[in-house]
Structure formats: structure tokens, C-alpha cells
Amino acid sequence: MSQVRIAIDAMGGDHGPETVLAGAEIALGRHPDAAFILYGDETRIAEVLKAHPKLAAAARIVHTDVVVGMEDKPSIALRRGRYKSSMWRAIDAVKHREADAAVSAGNTGALMAMANFNLRTMPGISRPAIAALWPTLRGESVVLDVGASIGATAKSLVEMALMGSAMARVLFDLERPTVGLLNIGVEEIKGVEEVREAGRILRDENLPVNYHGFVEGNDIGAGTVDVVVTEGFAGNIALKTAEGTAKQLAGYLRAAMGRTLRSKLGYLLARDAFQVLREKMDPGRANGGVFLGLNGLVIKSHGGADAQGFASAVDLAYDLVRHELLARIENNLVNRLPPAAPGEASEPAEAEGQS
Amino acid sequence: MSQVRIAIDAMGGDHGPETVLAGAEIALGRHPDAAFILYGDETRIAEVLKAHPKLAAAARIVHTDVVVGMEDKPSIALRRGRYKSSMWRAIDAVKHREADAAVSAGNTGALMAMANFNLRTMPGISRPAIAALWPTLRGESVVLDVGASIGATAKSLVEMALMGSAMARVLFDLERPTVGLLNIGVEEIKGVEEVREAGRILRDENLPVNYHGFVEGNDIGAGTVDVVVTEGFAGNIALKTAEGTAKQLAGYLRAAMGRTLRSKLGYLLARDAFQVLREKMDPGRANGGVFLGLNGLVIKSHGGADAQGFASAVDLAYDLVRHELLARIENNLVNRLPPAAPGEASEPAEAEGQS
Numbered sequence: 030m031s032q033v034r035i036a037i038d039a040m041g042g043d044h045g046p047e048t049v050l051a052g053a054e055i056a057l058g059r060h061p062d063a064a065f066i067l068y069g070d071e072t073r074i075a076e077v078l079k080a081h082p083k084l085a086a087a088a089r090i091v092h093t094d095v096v097v098g099m100e101d102k103p104s105i106a107l108r109r110g111r112y113k114s115s116m117w118r119a120i121d122a123v124k125h126r127e128a129d130a131a132v133s134a135g136n137t138g139a140l141m142a143m144a145n146f147n148l149r150t151m152p153g154i155s156r157p158a159i160a161a162l163w164p165t166l167r168g169e170s171v172v173l174d175v176g177a178s179i180g181a182t183a184k185s186l187v188e189m190a191l192m193g194s195a196m197a198r199v200l201f202d203l204e205r206p207t208v209g210l211l212n213i214g215v216e217e218i219k220g221v222e223e224v225r226e227a228g229r230i231l232r233d234e235n236l237p238v239n240y241h242g243f244v245e246g247n248d249i250g251a252g253t254v255d256v257v258v259t260e261g262f263a264g265n266i267a268l269k270t271a272e273g274t275a276k277q278l279a280g281y282l283r284a285a286m287g288r289t290l291r292s293k294l295g296y297l298l299a300r301d302a303f304q305v306l307r308e309k310m311d312p313g314r315a316n317g318g319v320f321l322g323l324n325g326l327v328i329k330s331h332g333g334a335d336a337q338g339f340a341s342a343v344d345l346a347y348d349l350v351r352h353e354l355l356a357r358i359e360n361n362l363v364n365r366l367p368p369a370a371p372g373e374a375s376e377p378a379e380a381e382g383q384s
Numbered sequence: 385m386s387q388v389r390i391a392i393d394a395m396g397g398d399h400g401p402e403t404v405l406a407g408a409e410i411a412l413g414r415h416p417d418a419a420f421i422l423y424g425d426e427t428r429i430a431e432v433l434k435a436h437p438k439l440a441a442a443a444r445i446v447h448t449d450v451v452v453g454m455e456d457k458p459s460i461a462l463r464r465g466r467y468k469s470s471m472w473r474a475i476d477a478v479k480h481r482e483a484d485a486a487v488s489a490g491n492t493g494a495l496m497a498m499a500n501f502n503l504r505t506m507p508g509i510s511r512p513a514i515a516a517l518w519p520t521l522r523g524e525s526v527v528l529d530v531g532a533s534i535g536a537t538a539k540s541l542v543e544m545a546l547m548g549s550a551m552a553r554v555l556f557d558l559e560r561p562t563v564g565l566l567n568i569g570v571e572e573i574k575g576v577e578e579v580r581e582a583g584r585i586l587r588d589e590n591l592p593v594n595y596h597g598f599v600e601g602n603d604i605g606a607g608t609v610d611v612v613v614t615e616g617f618a619g620n621i622a623l624k625t626a627e628g629t630a631k632q633l634a635g636y637l638r639a640a641m642g643r644t645l646r647s648k649l650g651y652l653l654a655r656d657a658f659q660v661l662r663e664k665m666d667p668g669r670a671n672g673g674v675f676l677g678l679n680g681l682v683i684k685s686h687g688g689a690d691a692q693g694f695a696s697a698v699d700l701a702y703d704l705v706r707h708e709l710l711a712r713i714e715n716n717l718v719n720r721l722p723p724a725a726p727g728e729a730s731e732p733a734e735a736e737g738q739s
């Protein structure tokens with residue numbers, strides 16, 4: 030593969046094309062063999078590109094009229110934005126092999142609805158998942174699903190274990206990343222049968238997964254396993270709770286350090302250490318949710334990300350393309366899992382034809 | 385009420401009677417009108433009490449032979465420990481009005497199974513919940529359910545809102561504590577119908593709940609609302625994830641501060657501020673899960689709590705008794721909610737008679 034071609038939804042996110050394009054240029058600086066297709070308002074993009082000549086040289090603009098709003102419901106976004114929004118077109122470029130991955134900082138629900146509708150799930154995958162990179166005491170872990178769907182069957186948890194393993198293998202350069210199923214400590218409580226059944230399958234069947242066992246919420250930050258698998262409601266709550274806790278502790282830290290003259294002096298002396306700490310605590314550092322299980326790679330950047338945050342989402346897209354994540358997932362799946370029965374495959378929300 | 389009588393499972397927890405009794409004595413120092421019944425091995429308790437003469441003067445010992453293990457499954461604990469374990473007897477004292485509350489650092493699943501079996505759910509409550517006190521940027525919030533049961537109906541979420549409100553009113557001295565339903569940001573995703581229906585009931589029906597709306601995981605640490613309501617799987621994952629994140633950031637802090645001589649000097653100057661921070665970050669500070677929805681008050685202390693941690697669980701029991709939490713919950717419930725249909729009430733695991 031000579032170049033990595035990335036389709037950018039230039040209109041997505043809270044801060045608009047200025048931040049998105051500044052982020053793309055930062056990522057281009059790190060990956061000079063990247064090429065970009067920028068979807069959005071041509072006049073506005075061209076104006077912003079004047080400040081980013083390097084990006085301009087590595088990109089082409091495709092004009093779109095429609096912007097998916099950050100608050101649009103997925104069904105509305107799909108109805109209004111299909112075929113013609115910057116978000117749809119970026120995904121569509123992946124579908125038609127004009128790009129190797131799409132990156133958007135737009136609304137998660139709309140992006141997932143469009144990606145699922147247009148790209149469809151891979152053979153053997155019953156539903157897509159969103160995987161997050163989670164900073165831990167031991168480095169980073171892959172956590173999925175953090176919000177693509179609610180509830181999970183044993184089968185979809187096993188699929189996530191296979192997909193998450195492939196992603197950890199690529200990103201962390203591990204031969205046999207460890208995988209844990211998120212659970213709660215209480216035994217014999219009704220409602221975790223699916224989790225227990227998934228555990229049985231991962232333990233007993235000969236799958237390409239290095240299964241560790243159940244883990245609890247505190248194991249995520251500890252980095253007990255390389256891949257944490259859970260259904261999307263609990264996964265999303267966990268992710269947001271960890272972000273909230275990091276903010277909360279940063280607030281305590283500021284307040285505690287500003288308390289006395291002595292601690293202020295201490296702060297000045299320890300400033301560099303605090304800088305390191307702030308970077309570790311920054312939830313934007315490992316920015317980017319990866320949509321897994323679709324016939325194409327789509328990366329969701331945090332809507333509020335700054336240029337550095339968007340750049341790290343582009344970096345992630347670049348790395349996953351370079352290391353052929355999708356081929357590795359297919360390899361994990363197609364050869365090891367029986368194909369989903371026709372009725373089990375996830376169906377798009379509407380049955381109309383596609384472009 | 386002249387005294388607050390607290391039944392203590394002296395054998396529960398990772399550290400045994402030494403820690404439990406030391407904790408009870410600390411709490412007694414703060415609440416001289418507390419009286420204790422200590423359930424467990426009489427010889428061992430009497431030995432430990434020699435070091436705690438003040439507690440000995442305010443306590444009587446009731447000998448029990450059986451100890452529920454920290455790893456025992458609830459069904460095993462119930463079979464082996466019913467009638468005769470220290471855990472059962474502490475709960476049974478509450479049932480027979482010999483004590484106003486029971487406190488145990490034992491195994492959560494066993495404690496909930498025994499409490500549910502022996503005390504039964506209150507009229508109008510379909511299932512019990514565990515409420516946690518969660519330190520936030522604005523003070524503290526009540527979060528429930530953190531692990532009593534998995535999944536929730538709209539009805540059980542509404543019941544939790546009523547119970548959590550009563551608890552926040554008592555503990556935070558608020559007239560109208562705000563209540564949020566934990567949800568994820570994506571609209572129109574299948575599986576949150578129960579949460580949305582609960583939101584509709586809390587908004588539209590004239591319940592004694594100051595309903596704020598949906599909140600997300602990051603709102604917990606921010607202290608957006610006084611009471612956060614969720615089903616027990618996500619609630620438990622959130623609680624453990626926050627604990628894990630706090631530990632993780634404490635680890636980063638230690639590493640960052642030890643990095644250079646300059647930052648070490650800074651650390652020495654800022655030591656008092658760090659002490660304040662450590663206390664705020666300490667997950668044991670607000671120790672104690674409250675079992676709500678039962679005909680009697682049971683407090684679960686963290687199994688690994690030290691004496692200070694166990695003392696704060698006893699403090700919590702004391703405060704909830706003093707402020708008549710159960711009567712306030714009953715007042716919220718009985719007059720406002722239609723009684724549960726017979727089939728909906730939670731039934732104990734076994735149908736045998738009780739002592």
C-alpha cells in the first residue's frame with residue numbers, strides 16, 4: 030500500500046473545520062504518506078486550508094451541502110444526511126474503496142447509524158461495537174463496546190473478544206493480548222447468564238483469544254488485561270465515569286495545591302511533574318473510538334477534541350490501516366466462527382436501497 | 385429514641401474482629417449514645433475487647449459458631465449460615481427489633497441474600513437496592529443500585545428514585561435533593577426504553593422526587609445531581625471503575641512527583657496539600673453501602689476496610705437510624721405508589737419457613 034487515504038468529515042465536531050483541518054495537518058506531519066479527502070463546504074474548507082499549505086498539498090476537497098448536527102437524532106440524520114452530508118460521503122468513500130478509513134468528530138449516534146447502514150456488518154458479526162483506547166497503569170487497553178448497542182448476547186460478547194484481540198495485537202504489538210469479560214463480583218445474581226456463557230465459550234472453545242476470565246470495573250484502570258469486553262450501556266457508563274473521576278481529581282489537585290503559600294511554592298518546584306501528570310490524566314490523549322465489525326474502518330473523534338485530539342484520532346486511523354486491522358479481524362472471524370444465521374445479522378434501520 | 389442499637393457482624397471482612405471492633409470503638413467515640421451487639425466467636429471477641437474497654441462497656445456479645453466466608457456463594461451461605469452465622473444473627477436482631485441497624489463487612493452477595501430472605505422487601509418495593517455514598521466535586525451524592533440486582537424495570541427505577549431521595553434528604557439535609565437517571569448519550573438506541581419510561585413517570589407523575597433528567601457517567605463525579613439512579617450492573621461497574629481510576633491517578637501522581645529532585649523538593653513543601661488530596665481520593669472515606677427497600681436497615685462495609693473505614697460504615701448506620709430513614713422511605717412510598725402486584729414482589733430464593 031503506497032499511501033494511506035483518509036476521508037475526513039470536515040464539518041463534524043464542536044469546533045468546525047478549523048480544528049479538524051489543523052488536526053489533520055498535525056497528523057500529516059507525523060505520517061507524510063497519508064492523503065486526505067476533505068468532505069464539507071468547499072468555500073469554507075478552501076479558506077481554512079490557506080493556513081495549512083502542507084495539508085492542502087496532500088488533500089482534495091469534495092463539496093457537500095448538508096451538515097449533520099451534533100444533536101440530530103440518528104434517524105433524522107439518516108433521513109436528511111444520507112447521500113449528501115459530509116459524514117455520509119466520508120463513510121461512502123470507504124465503502125467505494127476511495128479511502129481506507131473515515132474519521133469524523135460528528136455525532137456518535139448518527140455516525141454509527143450511517144456507518145452501519147452503508148457499510149453493513151462483516152460476515153460472522155451480529156452487530157457493530159465501538160472500541161476505545163483506555164490509558165491504564167500498565168499502558169493502554171482496548172475497551173469495547175462503549176456505546177454502539179445496549180445489552181449483549183454471549184455470541185456478540187465472543188465476537189467482541191475476537192475483534193478486540195485483533196485490535197490490541199495491531200496497536201500494542203502483542204502476540205497474544207489478554208482478554209477479560211467485564212462483570213460484577215457477586216455470584217449467582219440473575220442477569221449475567223450471557224456474560225457467564227461467553228466466558229465458557231472463550232475458555233472451552235478453541236478460539237484465537239487469550240482469555241483471562243472475568244474482570245471488574247477497577248481492573249480497567251489497573252490494566253489487568255489488554256482487552257476488556259462488555260455490553261455497550263455499562264461500557265459507556267464506565268468510560269464516562271472514568272473521565273468524570275479524572276476531572277474530579279484534577280479539581281481536587283488544583284484546590285489542594287492552591288491552599289497555602291507553601292504548597293504553591295511546592296507546586297512551582299514540581300511544575301514539570303504536574304505537566305506529566307496532566308498529560309496522563311487528559312482524557313483526550315488517547316482520542317478516538319473505533320467502529321468495529323463493519324465492512325470498512327470508521328473512527329469517531331471526540332466532538333469536543335482540540336486539534337491535537339483530532340490528530341490522535343487520525344493517527345489511530347492511520348495505524349489501523351497500515352497494520353490491516355480489518356484483514357486481521359476477518360482472519361480471526363471467518364475461519365473460526367460459524368457464519369451468523371440470516372435472521373441474526375443486524376439489519377439497517379430502513380429497508381430502502383442504497384446508492 | 386434513647387440509644388441507637390447497632391448489631392455488628394464481628395466476623396465479617398478481610399481483617400476479622402480486630403479491625404471490626406476497633407472501628408466500632410472509633411464510631412462509639414463519636415456517638416456515645418450508641419450501643420452494640422457483637423455477633424461472633426465469643427472467646428475471640430472477648431479477647432479483642434480487652435484492648436477496647438470503652439466498646440466493651442457499651443456492647444454485649446452473642447456467641448455464634450458459623451462464619452460466612454468472603455468467597456461463599458450466596459446460596460451456600462444461606463444454606464450453611466442461616467439461623468446460626470454471625471451475619472444472619474446480626475440481620476435477625478434487626479428483624480426482631482433488638483437492634484436498629486446491622487453492619488457487616490462480610491461478603492456482599494451473602495449479606496444481600498440473607499437480608500432479603502429474612503427482612504423481606506417493604507410494601508410497594510419490588511426489589512432491594514444497594515446505595516453508595518459517592519464523593520463528588522460538589523460534596524457527596526447517593527448512587528444506587530450498585531449491585532443488588534441486574535437490569536431494572538421502569539417501576540424499580542422509580543422506586544429507587546424515591547428511596548434515594550429519602551436517603552439524600554436525611555444525609556445531606558436537603559429539602560428537595562435532585563435526582564438523575566443514569567443513561568448514555570446516544571438517542572434512539574434500543575434497550576433504554578425502561579430508563580426512558582422511568583424518566584417519563586418521574587417527570588409527569590406527581591411524585592415526591594425533584595427530577596433533574598438523564599445524566600451520564602461523567603455527571604456522577606461532577607456532582608450534577610444529589611441522587612443517581614441506575615440498574616445494578618452498570619452501577620457496580622461505574623463504582624468500581626471510579627475506584628480504579630482514583631487508584632490509577634494516585635499512581636501517576638506518585639510517579640510524577642518522584643521523577644526529579646526538584647519535584648521531590650516540591651513534594652515536601654506541598655505535603656499538607658497532598659494529605660488533603662489523598663483523603664479526598666480515598667475510596668474508603670465514604671465507606672458503606674446501604675441496603676434499601678427492606679424491612680430493616682443493613683449496612684455493608686467494604687470487606688477490605690481498615691478500622692477507620694469500618695467506623696465510617698457504623699457512623700452511616702447511626703445517622704440513618706437517628707434520622708429515621710426507613711420511616712421516611714415508607715412515607716415516600718406507601719402514600720404515593722400503588723402497592724406491587726403480588727407476582728411482582730421479590731421472593732426469597734427458598735420457600736422454607738423462617739425462624
